[in-house]
Amino acid sequence: MSEIRPGQQVLVAALPIPMNGLHLLGDAVERIYGTGETTVDFSRGDSIAISAPKAGFGKRKTSRRPKPDDVDPDAKLRSSHVNDDELILTLEEAQDTVLIFSTALRQWFDLSGGINYVTAKVLPPDGRHEPEYHVTVQRASGLSAHELRQQAEARVAALEEQLRAAGIEPVAA
Known part of the structure; x- marks a missing residue:
């Protein structure tokens, strides 16, 4: 048996799969x-x-597998695409779920006074686990949070250079 290298593909699954399929x-x-x-x-x-x-595999899991959450028994991940830093997922048989989720995110954008983007925390139904990631909702016509940060960093660097040119050393943050 050959050793599996870090980053090597170990599983490829055809779509569609049930929503709990990734788990x-x-x-x-x-x-x-x-x-x-x-x-x-x-x-x-x-x-x-x-x-x-990237760090290689650890010990194999041998404990009894808990029954997976049945997020939506009819919903399936039909296709996925990556376009630069944008992930596009198409769900089938989940129109109501997607509509509810997207409406809630849009309302959060409006209620929080979002100008370009807002961030939401999405919890599982049991509410016991803190999410590891947050969902950012951004206007399609606006700059991403990453692009805005890059602009801000470039502006800070330019201002620091102007201060140094004037004989003033910028204060470290």
Whole structure:
């Protein structure tokens, strides 16, 4: 048996898959190869790929697998695409779920006084787990948070250079 290299694809799954499919696939990888920070490639369009952790796999998971949450038994991830830094997921049979989620995010944008983007915390139904990530809602016509940060950093660098040219050393933050 050959050793699996960091970043090597270990599983490719054709779409569509049920919404809890990513959890089930991740669990299968941990039971076959071991635990670790695997990555999921959504850029394939009609399939997704899971790659080995950069630090390598740890011990294999052997405990009894809990029954996965049935997020929406009819919802399936139909396709996924990556366009630069934008992930586009198409869900089938989940129109009501997507409508409710997108309406809630839009209302949060308006209620919070969003100008370009706002960030929301999305919790699982049981509410027991803090999310590891947040969802950012941005106007389609606006700059991303990353682009705005780059502009701000460039402006700070230019202002610091102007201060140095005037004989003033900028104060460290």
